[in-house]
Amino acid sequence: MANLTTHFFGLDLKSPVIIGSAGLSNSVEKIRLLAENGAGAVVLKSVFEEEIYNEYQSEIEKQSVAHHNLEHLDYFDYEIKNDRVKKYLELIQGVKSAGIDIPLVASINCTSGSDWVFFAKKLEEAGADALELNLFVLPSDFDRSADQIHDYYFKTINKVIEASNIPVSIKLSPYFSDLARMIKELSETKLVGITLFNRFYNVDIDIDNKELVPAKILSHPFEYLQSLRWIGIMSGRVKCDLAASTGVHDYETAIKLIMAGASAVQVVSGIYKHGYDFVKELVVGIAKWMDENNIESIPQLIGSANTEGIKNPEMYERVQFMKYFGEFDKAID
Numbered sequence: 001m002a003n004l005t006t007h008f009f010g011l012d013l014k015s016p017v018i019i020g021s022a023g024l025s026n027s028v029e030k031i032r033l034l035a036e037n038g039a040g041a042v043v044l045k046s047v048f049e050e051e052i053y054n055e056y057q058s059e060i061e062k063q064s065v066a067h068h069n070l071e072h073l074d075y076f077d078y079e080i081k082n083d084r085v086k087k088y089l090e091l092i093q094g095v096k097s098a099g100i101d102i103p104l105v106a107s108i109n110c111t112s113g114s115d116w117v118f119f120a121k122k123l124e125e126a127g128a129d130a131l132e133l134n135l136f137v138l139p140s141d142f143d144r145s146a147d148q149i150h151d152y153y154f155k156t157i158n159k160v161i162e163a164s165n166i167p168v169s170i171k172l173s174p175y176f177s178d179l180a181r182m183i184k185e186l187s188e189t190k191l192v193g194i195t196l197f198n199r200f201y202n203v204d205i206d207i208d209n210k211e212l213v214p215a216k217i218l219s220h221p222f223e224y225l226q227s228l229r230w231i232g233i234m235s236g237r238v239k240c241d242l243a244a245s246t247g248v249h250d251y252e253t254a255i256k257l258i259m260a261g262a263s264a265v266q267v268v269s270g271i272y273k274h275g276y277d278f279v280k281e282l283v284v285g286i287a288k289w290m291d292e293n294n295i296e297s298i299p300q301l302i303g304s305a306n307t308e309g310i311k312n313p314e315m316y317e318r319v320q321f322m323k324y325f326g327e328f329d330k331a332i333d
Ligand SMILES: Cc1cc2nc3c(=O)[nH]c(=O)nc-3n(C[C@H](O)[C@H](O)[C@H](O)COP(=O)(O)O)c2cc1C
Pocket: 020, 021, 022, 023, 044, 045, 046, 047, 107, 134, 171, 197, 198, 199, 217, 218, 219, 220, 245, 246, 247, 248, 266, 267, 268, 269, 270
């Protein structure tokens, strides 16, 4: 049978199917089930930087670690629950002491990069194997230039990396005016991996009540195309591993994203829709397809359809495709 081992988060993983950050992994038993179904790693739900500060305020101040920057508190749009961070650390410890053999990745929604020395130590002590940063600035502020946003990302990321002894990766948004360059420069830091892309909370309009409402929480199967394009463009041109996120709803999509250049895929909506068995379905589907196509290992597959490995790589960068739009239009003439 095909060998499904791969490498992401700076770790060796038993399979390329990673459970993305969400409430799917909020108990030891759920994580055991995900591991039994063949997941390669589990990213826990994000902890917010403000939660860390709120819960450990006195300890942080005692250690005189300056907390300069809480201007983002207004952006923190749900109730800060005491004890959430302690429970998070207990969950990591619980999984490790139950002997569940799966890498656990702590996820942090960081806004300022402060107090990391303190919290990174706590995560390491609890047994987290790696860290994923969930860092996002919506570029909607007229007074904030692209350069300022870049500086902010790099300062925050470097601060976290300096404070951590475990590998750090980032799940990125696609909202950069120079996305390729941004991904390349991020890969030249000490980040061990970049996941393309996070899918954020979206708003929609209720036209009857004339109010904004939350858009669909779960992704649609065709949403993988944006990740596929950018992984295909960046694969082989970056200095760290890439993973894919958003829109993995079947094993065929996982294979395409790996062929484009992802070392692994992250999955969330598919599990919410189809249940925990969906993880096994993906793993078995990938292995069976590899066997049928005489592909022995995941590294053999990674990037086999990136810009260097495919007949017509120019299609990754073609956005106004006259030939296909023209033919499509002819069909209704
Ligand atoms: C209910 C729910 C909760 C989520 N919570 C987080 C979170 O805490 N941190 C994070 O980085 N992403 C979070 N996400 C985003 C997912 O990790 C993932 O990036 C996104 O859903 C796209 O993947 P998918 O198409 O497989 O769902 C959440 C998604 C869902 C649906």
